[in-house]
Amino acid sequence: MSTSAAASPAPMQTDVLAAIAFQRARTLSPVLFFAMLSWTIVIELTEHPTFDMSVVNYATALIVGVVALLSRRSIAPRWGHALCSLMWCSPVSSTLFGAWMRPEPLYSVLIPLEMVGAAVLLDTRWVAGLMLGIQVFWIPISLRASAHDAALSLMTAFTAQAFALVMQIVMRRALLLHATTAQELKIQLAERLRLEDRLLHVQRMEAVGTLAAGLAHDMNNVLGSITSFAGLLADEVTSPRGRADLEQITAQSMRGAELTRGLLAFSRHGKYRKQPVRIDDVVHEVIPMLERTLPRSIAIQPQLDAGAHCIEGDPVQLGQILINLGINAAHAMNGDGKMVIATDIVELDAGAANTLGLPPGRHARFQVTDSGIGMDEATRRRVFEPFFTTKPAGQGTGLGLSTVWGIVQSHHGAVSVESTPRVGSTFTVHIPLTAETAPAQSKPTVKTVRIQRAGLVLIADDEPAVRAGTARIVERMGLSALQACNGDEALALYLERGTSIDLVILDMVMPVMGGAECFRKLRQASQVPVLIATGYATDADVQEMVARGAALIEKPFPSSDLVTQVARLLESSRPAAPAE
Known part of the structure; x- marks a missing residue:
């Protein structure tokens, strides 16, 4: 694994350098082509070179023109080094041929200058190989002059080659550093944009989720009052058709409750067993x-x-x-x-x-x-x-x-x-x-609930219809009911009535004082049974209240579920009969 990880940057660097060389050939070759063509025409008009010299001049210019055309075709960028090297070799070859045909001091200046131009090449292997090839031809040409001129020419050429090689290495490293940094910045920018997009998405979903939770709370109150009053009418309606209609009302209300649970699920306030x-x-x-x-x-x-x-x-x-x-x-x-x-x-x-x-x-x-x-x-x-x-x-x-x-x-x-x-x-x-396994499924059993004694129930809810429906159900059970529109009023009523209140049915979301704060203050005063009626069954405050002994019923609830919960809590809080 470590070997592949270490070797992986090499192909990437090679591809980057080849692409840059391709772009250089594409940019410089047209300029060089017109410069060589112009120079050849000027030489033809002023100095009248030999036929061989003219052919070489035009041929090398034509090669550069071919490079210019190829660099604009849809060829792979990996050919960048070859095109760039061919572009550089063409004028050097023309100069070498001119120096061989007609030795002049001018060529001793042109050759070192053209050698320095090898710094534009980005592959050090190509530079070293081309330099060696040029020296093979330049050394014999230089030795045709006097010893002093030959030594001067060769020394100048070697110095130019060394300078070109050093410059090529420095420029290559700088380009690689720039390319690597640019690639890293590109990756970081893409990751930042992805994280910003995810953050904006989450924020948008959270904002709409808050709206959905508020809407679900209000709908739960409406549906809760419908199911409560439908349950009260069920005991009074005796005709089969009327009872069927009431069953439809309850069923559609519970269907509406499923929709509100969907909204609560989106806002992550829903109940999950x-x-x-x-x-x-x-x-x-x-x-x-x-x-x-x-x-x-x-x-x-x-x-x-x-x-x-x-x-x-x-x-x-x-x-x-x-x-x-x-x-x-x-x-x-x-x-x-x-x-x-x-x-x-x-x-x-x-x-x-x-x-x-x-x-x-x-x-x-x-x-x-x-x-x-x-x-x-x-x-x-x-x-x-x-x-x-x-x-x-x-x-x-x-x-x-x-x-x-x-x-x-x-x-x-x-x-x-x-x-x-x-x-x-x-x-x-x-x-x-x-890692847990699913429990075996069992059919639910229906148990008849009977109230064995009277009692006083305090109902705290900010929705009047829900309070009234809950109070009617409690009174139908033979109990008495007190109503409060918020937690502060409920706490005041409890402190006023004291131990005469046998059960508190408490909503969670209320003005002035919410259900969580009211529950904590009730617990400071007594251990009266508390039934939490809410649609936010997984709220942290609800879970804390349940852990401290409160019972829980999810809004909207059928009246039969409320009867069962109230009877159970009153029965469990009744003092045990003294032993005879």
Whole structure:
């Protein structure tokens, strides 16, 4: 490994130098061609050289012209050194031939100057080889003069060659340093832009998530009051048709609750029951639902390779991920095509994990692939934003994929998408594995709740309809109810009534004083049972309150769930009968 790592910069340096040499040949060769051509014409008109000399002059100029043409063709930059060397050798060859044909002191000046020009070459091997070749011809030419002139010419030539070689090495190192620095800066800039883009995306999602959480809170209050009053009417309506209508009201309210849970999932305030879940079981439970929901012209192909591996999460919310991705795929295929739902286990190395923002290690991977219309890059970058949709007005809410993003984030995972226009898209979800095993599923049992004694219940909620509905349910149980619109009022009522209050039902988000602060002050005064009624079941304050003995019920709740919780808390707080 170390050998390859050490050798890896060499090819990169060679490619960089070859590309620079190619650009030099492309820039200098036209200038040199016109200069040589002009010089040849002037010599022809003024000195009338021999035929051989004219042929050499025109031939070397033509070679430089060919280099100029080749450097403008679509040839590989790796030929840069050869083109640059050919460009440099042409005028030197013409000068050597002229010095051989007609020795003059002028050539003793031209040759060293042209040798110094070898510094423009970027490959030291080419420079050394060409210099050696020139000396092979220049030494015999120099020795034809007197001993003094020959020594002077040779000394000047050697000095020029040494200077050219030193300059070439210095310039080569400087260019390599510049190229390496520029490449590093380019990589750093690309990484900075990528991180800035991710930061802006996260900030945008967090801002809209805060808005979604507030909207979900208000919707939970509305739905909570509907389910409470529907539950109260259920005991009074005796006709089968009327009871069926009430059941529909409750069912639709709970469906609305699922939508608010989607908003809460996006904002990462949703409730997640952390338990081991078999990966393939999630898909097995979702596929029948998709087959009933999606058009029959869509072929669903499961490819499940996760085995008995488990992840930690909420099976309902994990299923919601696949449902939303499946519905999105169906829309992308316009109701006709093939959708593949695949699961497997992957090992993410440091590079792949860093790209996804996950820790390295083993992860479960869900993939939903469709053969739909795909999407362009601009759409792909915004696809997880809430309320963003490519559908016509009135045909989409833009919450499906944003809900997926929120659920995946709350499960400490990552979701990504790859798409090609007119080919299709693949959504990939990575969630860390857990070493725990999934528990055996058991059917829930329904237990009749009976109240054995009267009591006083304090209800604190800022929504009047929720307070009224909760109070009616409590009173239907044979209990008395006190109502408070915020935590401060609830605390004052409790301190006034003291131990006559048997239970406190406490909302979390209230003006003046919230539920968390009210709970802490209640605990300073007594150990009265507290039932937290909230849609933010995973909030840190809620978890702290539950750890200190509070019970929890998630809004919106059916009236039967509230009855069960209240009866249980009152029964557990009743003093034990004295032993006879």
